[in-house]
Amino acid sequence: GESVGLHLPTLSVQEGDNSIINCAYSNSASDYFIWYKQESGKGPQFIIDIRSNMDKRQGQRVTVLLNKTVKHLSLQIAATQPGDSAVYFCAERNSGGGADGLTFGKGTHLIIQP
C-alpha cells in the first residue's frame, strides 16, 4: 500500500496567500524526501528536496518542513501565483532502498483563485 500520502486531494487558495501542502509518511526509515509539481500534460518537475538530518530547507518562494517525530512533511509556497496551479506530490526514499527506492504519493491539486 501507499506509505506516502496527502491529507487533502484539493487545496484552493487565494492568489497572493501562502499555501501549505501536507504529506504523511509511514516509514520511519525514510531518509530523503522530494517535492514535485506537475502541470497538466507535463511531467513532474522537481521543486525541492530535504534529507532526514534537516528539519527545514528553503528555496525560492518555497519551504519544506520535515517533522520526523510525527512523520510529516509539508511544502509551503509563499505569495501564491496563478502559475502555481498544479498537482503537488511528495516522494520518500527508504534508507534501505537503492536506486529504485523512491515511493510517490498520489498528489494534491492546488487551485489558485483570483
Added chain:
Amino acid sequence: DAGITQSPRHKVTETGTPVTLRCHQTENHRYMYWYRQDPGHGLRLIHYSYGVKDTDKGEVSDGYSVSRSKTEDFLLTLESATSSQTSVYFCAISASGGNSPLHFGNGTRLTVT
C-alpha cells in the same frame, strides 16, 4: 528542462500488438527509469537502469521489458499490449540513483484499444 525527450508523445495501439517507447537524455546521467502514472495511484516504477546493459525490475514490471544499449537511450517495450497498460508513461533520469532527485520527461500517453 532536464534534457529528456520521450517519443512518441501519444500513441494508440490495438490489444496484442508490440509497442516500444523511447527515452533519450542529453545529461549523461547513469540512472534511467520508466514509470507509469494512473488515476488513483502515485507514480509506479516499471523498470530502471543503472548503466549500459544494466537493468532491474520495479514494482509493476510484468508485461514490460527494457533495453539500454547506450547511456542516452532507454527503451520500454510492451511485447503484447493489453488494455490494462493504457496509461501515461514517464521516463526519468538521475545522476546518482536514490540519493538525488529524479528529473522527468513530459510523458507518453498510450491507449490500448
